[in-house]
Amino acid sequence: MRNVYFVTLTALILISSCKSKEPDAFAFGNFESEEIIVSAESSGKLMEFNVSEGLNMEAGDYCGYIDTTQLYLKKLQLVSGIRSVSARLLQLDKQVRVNEVSMNNLEREKNRVVSLLGGGAATTKQLDDISGQIDVLKVQTEALTAQKSVIRAESESLEIQILQVNDLIAKSIIKSPARGIVLEKYLYAGELAVAGKPLFKTADLSELLLRVFVSGNQLEQIKIGSEVDVFIDGEDGSLRKYRGTLVWISGKSEFTPKIIQTRDERVNLVYAVKIRVVNDGSLKIGMPAEIRL
Numbered sequence: 001m002r003n004v005y006f007v008t009l010t011a012l013i014l015i016s017s018c019k020s021k022e023p024d025a026f027a028f029g030n031f032e033s034e035e036i037i038v039s040a041e042s043s044g045k046l047m048e049f050n051v052s053e054g055l056n057m058e059a060g061d062y063c064g065y066i067d068t069t070q071l072y073l074k075k076l077q078l079v080s081g082i083r084s085v086s087a088r089l090l091q092l093d094k095q096v097r098v099n100e101v102s103m104n105n106l107e108r109e110k111n112r113v114v115s116l117l118g119g120g121a122a123t124t125k126q127l128d129d130i131s132g133q134i135d136v137l138k139v140q141t142e143a144l145t146a147q148k149s150v151i152r153a154e155s156e157s158l159e160i161q162i163l164q165v166n167d168l169i170a171k172s173i174i175k176s177p178a179r180g181i182v183l184e185k186y187l188y189a190g191e192l193a194v195a196g197k198p199l200f201k202t203a204d205l206s207e208l209l210l211r212v213f214v215s216g217n218q219l220e221q222i223k224i225g226s227e228v229d230v231f232i233d234g235e236d237g238s239l240r241k242y243r244g245t246l247v248w249i250s251g252k253s254e255f256t257p258k259i260i261q262t263r264d265e266r267v268n269l270v271y272a273v274k275i276r277v278v279n280d281g282s283l284k285i286g287m288p289a290e291i292r293l
Contacts, residue, residue, distance in 0.1 A: 025231070025290035026221075027273065029212030033203035033285050036178055040193040041171035042066050049174070049189040051200050055182045063174040063200075066193050071172070075165045078158050085155040092148050099141045106134045180204040183285075208283050210244060212291055213270035216253065221293060222246055222273065229292045230277050240282070244275035244291070 049064035057063075110130045116122035180202040187199050210230055214222065222228075226246050234240040250272040275291060277283065 026218070026228075026293050027212035027214045028288065028290045029210055029273075031208045031210050031277075031283055031285055031287045031289060033183075033205060033208055035183065035201055035203045036180065037198050037201050038063075038174070038177060039196055039198050040066060040174075041195060042071075042168050042193070043195045044068070044070075044172065044193060046187055046189050046191050046193045049187065049199070051182055051185055053182050053185050057176040057180060057182065057202065059176060059178045061176040063176060064189065065174060066172040068169050068172045071165050071169050075162060075169075078162045078165065082155055082158045082162075085151055085158065089148060089151050089155075092144050092151070096141055096144050096148075099137045099144070103134055103137045103141075106130055106137070110134065174199060176202065178202070178204065179206075203285075205279055205283075205285075208277055208279050208285070209247075210275040210277055210289050210291070212273050212275065212289075214273055215270055219249070219271060222249070224249060228275060230275060230289055231292065232283070232287060232289045242277050242283075244277040246273060247276045248274040 044067040047065055047067050051063050110127065113122045113127050113130060117124065117127060181204075182200055182202050184201040185199075186201075187193060187197075193199065224246055228244050228246060230242040230244040231239040232242070253269040253271055255269060
C-alpha cells in the first residue's frame with residue numbers, strides 16, 4: 001500500500017509539474033468572419049430569389065431577379081423615340097438636298113442672266129431677284145443644318161438614356177458578389193425590393209478572423225505578419241491547436257469588452273487584434289479561442 005501511495009503521489013507531482021510548464025494564454029477572444037451584405041441595386045417586386053441560408057455560392061452565381069417590366073417598356077419608348085428622330089433627320093436631309101438642287105439651278109440661271117445683261121437682253125432686277133432667291137435658299141439650308149445638329153443631340157440623349165435603362169436592367173439581376181456561404185436571408189420571392197435594402201448576407205468561412213484583446217504592455221510582443229498559436233476547446237477538456245497570422249492591430253484603445261477576461265483584470269484599456277486562421281470546418285463564428293506566442 002505504501003508503494004502504491006508513493007507511485008500515485010509521484011505521478012501527481014509529475015503531472016502538476018508538466019502543467020506548470022505549459023505556457024499561459026496570451027489573449028482570449030472569439031472568431032468572426034468578413035461578412036458581405038448584398039443589397040438590391042434597383043426597386044421592384046422580387047420575381048425570383050434562389051437563395052437559402054447555408055447555401056454555398058461562388059462569385060457570380062445567379063441568385064434571382066427583380067421585376068424589369070417598367071424598365072423594358074421605358075426602353076421600348078426610347079427606341080421608338082430614336083426611330084422618330086432618325087426619320088426627322090432623313091426628312092431634313094431630303095429638304096437640304098432639294099435646296100441644293102434649287103440653288104444649282106438658280107446659279108445656272110444667274111450666270112445666264114449675267115450674260116444677257118451684258119448684251120442688254122436682261123435687266124438688273126432679274127439678276128437681283130435670282131440672287132435674292134439664292135440667298136434665301138442658303139439661309140434655309142443653314143437653318144436645316146442647325147436643326148439636324150439639334151436632332152442629333154436629341155438622338156444622343158436618347159441613346160444615353162437607353163444605356164442607363166440597360167444598366168438598371170442588368171442591376172435587377174442578382175448575383176453573388178463573392179465566394180461564400182449564405183448566413184442570413186432577409187427577403188423572399190414576391191416581396192418588394194428597394195434599392196439599398198439588404199437581400200442576404202454571405203461570408204467566406206474558409207478563413208476566419210479571431211478577434212482578441214491585448215493590454216498596452218503586451219503590444220510590444222506582437223507585430224503584423226507574425227504567426228501565433230491558436231487554441232480552441234477540444235474533446236475531454238483538451239485544446240486543439242491551429243496556426244494563425246496576425247493581420248490587424250487597432251490604432252486606438254478601448255475599454256475591455258464584458259465577454260473578454262484578460263489575464264490582468266486591473267487593465268481597463270485594451271487593443272483589438274485580429275488573427276487570420278485557415279478553417280478546416282471545425283471553426284465556427286462566435287467560437288471562443290485563445291492565442292499563445
